[in-house]
Amino acid sequence: MEQGIVIPIDDYAAKAGVNWADYNPSMVNSITFNGKKYAIPLDTHAEITYLNTDFLSAAGVTLNNNQLPVSNWNDFKAILDKIKPTLKSGQSTISLTNTGDDPYRVWWAVYFQMGGTPLINDAGTQVTLDKTIAVKAADLVKSLWTDGYILPGITDHGGLFRAQNAAIVWAGTWETGSNTNTKGLNFVAQPFPRLFGTNDACWADAHLFVIPAKQSRNAADTQAAVNFAYWAGTKGAPTWAQTGQIPSYKPVLTSPDFTSLPSRTGYLKAASTAVLPPQSNNFGKMKDSMIRNLDLVWTNQTPSSTAIDTIYNDIASALK
Secondary structure (H helix, E strand, O other): OOOOOOOOOHHHHHHOOOHHHHHHHHHHHHOEEOOOOOOOEEEEEEEEEEHHHHHHHOOOOOOEEEEOOOHHHHHHHHHHHHHHHHOOOOOEEEOOOOHHHHHHHHHHHHHOOOOOOOOOOEEEEEEEEOOOOOOOOOHHHHHHHHHHOEEOOOOOHHHHHHHHOOEEEEEEEEHOOOOHHHOOOOEEEEOOOOOOOOOOOOEEEEEOOOOOOOOOOOHHHHHHHHHHHHHHHHOOOOHHHHHOOEEEEEHHHOOOHHOOOOOOOHHHHHHHEOOOOOOOOOHHHHHHHHEEEEHHHOOOOOOOOHHHHHHHHHHHHHHH
C-alpha cells in the first residue's frame, strides 16, 4: 500500500455487495489504511493444537467438549506430566521443531497471553515490545525442551504426529486436512490453550485478495476482479475451508457446508483471539530477527535475555 503497488477497493467492494460487518473486525482493521480498504479477506490461518485422543486416553486425560481442561500453565503442565511417562522410546509429549516458524509462533502466543504489548506503536515509529515479558515467554517455551516434553531434533513435527509418535502438536490450521486423511489417526483440534490469565491469544496470519495497481486496466476489469474475490471468499468459502483454514466471511461459519467438516468448529475461536502482525512494511525484517534469534535460544546457543535484546534493537533499526 505504501509503495503504491495495490489500490483501495472501497467503491468496487460496495458495488460487489460487500458488507464489512460480515467479517471479523480485527480482519477489517488489518486491511484498512488511512480509512481506505485495500483487500478482500479470505481466511485466518492460526497456530492451533492437535491432540491424539488415543495418547490422552492412555494417560487418563479426559477432554472437556474436545478441549484440554486447562486454564493456566500449571493445569497444562499437569497434563504433560500425565502423558510423558506413558510414552515409548522415540515418542514425544509435544511435537515441535526447535527452529523456524512454529516455535516462534508458540512464543508469540505465550508472549501475548502473558500480557505482552505490541511490538511497535500504532504509528510504526517506536518499539513497544515488553522485553521482560518477552524473556519470560522465551524461557517458558524453552523449558518444554529442557523438561523433556519435546524430543530434541524434531524436523517434521506434523509428520511425527501423523506417525502417531506424539500426543500433542502445535501446527497450523492447514495441517487439518492431512491429519484427517491419515488412516488410524484419532485426533481433535482446538485453539492454542489458555496458559496465562484470561487471554486466549494465539499466532495467526491471513490470506487476502488485493488488486495490483495498473494504469491501463479499465474500471470494468477491476470490478470483475473484486467481484471474483468476493465470490471466492463467500460462495467459495466452504471449499476453501477444506484446507483447514478459517474463512473470514462470518455467515459461512454457521452453515452446514462448514459445520459438517470434521474438526473445524473445534478451533474456530482462534479467528477472534488471534494477534495479527502489526501494520508495518518493516514487519518482514522484524519477523526474520525474531525467528533467527529465538532459534538460538531453543538450540542453547544464547541466553533468552541476549536474544530479546537483539530482537528489540533489530526492530528499532527496522523502523529507521
